[in-house]
Amino acid sequence: MSIPKSSRRQFIQSAAAAASLIAAGGYGLQAKAQSRGPVLVSQGLAPLKYTLSWLPSSMDTPLVTAITKGYFADNGVEVTYERGFGSADSITKIAAGQYDLGEGDPYSMIEFNAKNPDVPLVAIYVHFNRSPFGIYTLEGRGITEPSQLVGKRLGAPAGDAPRRLWPVFARQVGIDPGSVEWLTMEPQLREPFLIQGRVDAISGFxxxxxPNLVRGGVSLNDITPFFYNDYGLDLYGNAIITRVELLQEKPEELKGFLNGYVKGWQDTIRDTDRNMFALLDKAKADGQVLDTTIEKLRLTLAMPRLFVTDEVREIGLGDVVPSRMESSIAQVVDGFGLPTKPSLEQVFDGSLLPPKSERMIS
Structure with a gap:
């Protein structure tokens, strides 16, 4: 399967144009965000503890928007959050009850459930309508199509989900999964190793x-991505995950969370920059200074490709197309070598989502 180079290049060029505007002070980034600030929580709200998938970033803008604008409080819940340490860690901690819910990879969740059937988890909202998984190389490495990865050295941490799904991707593009050499490294070394030429390509989100390659001095135009969704792996991405037990015990609290979260997303989509600044301000207040240019680039890359897709415009925020989700479950079960394939209902429960009419975007 081959994706026209023009399609990938058009995506990169549009994102590069956005990055140029950022550097020039465009997108209203010179203006301070206007918001109500953190809402003072009154007594009587049900507490929910949420874990991010990693360090706070612009990708968490909808969550922070819902907190600072009082959308969670309006729905009877008080949401607090903490940084994550990767999807697998978040999933383990949600299962252990350290958090009520949080962001994680639903496919890692499937694997966890297979190994821990006594504490099943379930996704209740899918905010990555497409997977961010991909293989990335740089101009001048002689790799313009996935078939040219044969004989090359690829790098990623051992547990990296895109790396683990490499055999499925490789078969989809018609190459032997064993035809590449994998170099294992710590997450923070992945992009530097590619820049230094110690690997020919990397897998990752x-x-x-x-954004990390751009932070390392690479021009966005010099990055060649091979997104898994473009090559037959029609996967969904990260979701909000909770325990099946909590779904049964606290449906009204979780429903209140989803009502507020959807509003946070709708606000973020309508006015990305203003709401992103609220997140940057909160991160700064919490002692973390985020790179405005990189964070804007991160959200600029993600919005049209992962979040605001044609499918989302049709079915609304947070939901899935059952046949597509079932197909992706089957692909992941194959890729991870799991003994059984879970049902759609064991992976995704949309029963607490707001009505479709309230989840639409303009």
Whole structure:
């Protein structure tokens, strides 16, 4: 399967144009965000503890928007959050009850459930309508199509989900999964190793690999991505995950969370910059200074490709197309070598989502 180079290049060029505007002070980034600030929580709200998938970033803008604008409080819940340490860690901690819910990779969740059937988890909202998984190389490495990865050295941490799904991707593009050499490294070394030429390509999330390469001095135009969704792996991405037990015990609290979260997303889509600044301000207040240019680039890359897709415009925020989700479950079960394939209902429960009419975007 081959994706026209023009399609990938058009995506990169549009994102590069956005990055240029950022550097020039465009997108209203010179203006301070206007918001109500953190809402003072009154007594009587039900507490929910949420874990991010990693360090706070612009990708968490909808969550922070819902907190600072009082959308969670309006729905009877008080949401607090903490940084994550990767999807697998978040999933383990949600299962252990350290958090009520949080962001994680639903496919890692499937694997966790297979190994821990006594504490099943379930996704209740899918905010990555497409997977951010991909392989990334640089101009001048002689790799313009996935078939040219044969004989090359690829790099990623051992547990990297895109790396683990490499055999499925490789078969989809018609190459032997064993035809490449994998170099294992710590996450923070992945992009530097590619820049230094110690590997020919890396696997990873689009929303981390590409901004990190730009932070390392690479021009966005010099990055060649091979997104898994473009090559037959029609996967969904990260979701909000909770325990099945909590779904049964606290449906009204979780429903209140989803009502507020959807509003946070709708606000973020309508006015991305203003709401992103609220997140940057909160991160700064919490002692973390985020790079405005990189964070804007991260969200600029993600919005049209992962979040605001044609499918989302049709079915609304947070939901899935059952046949597509079932197909992706089957692909992941194959890729991870799991013994059984879970049902759609064991992976995604949309029963607490707001009505479709309230989840639409303009």
């Amino acid at each position: 689009m929303t981390s690999a590409m």
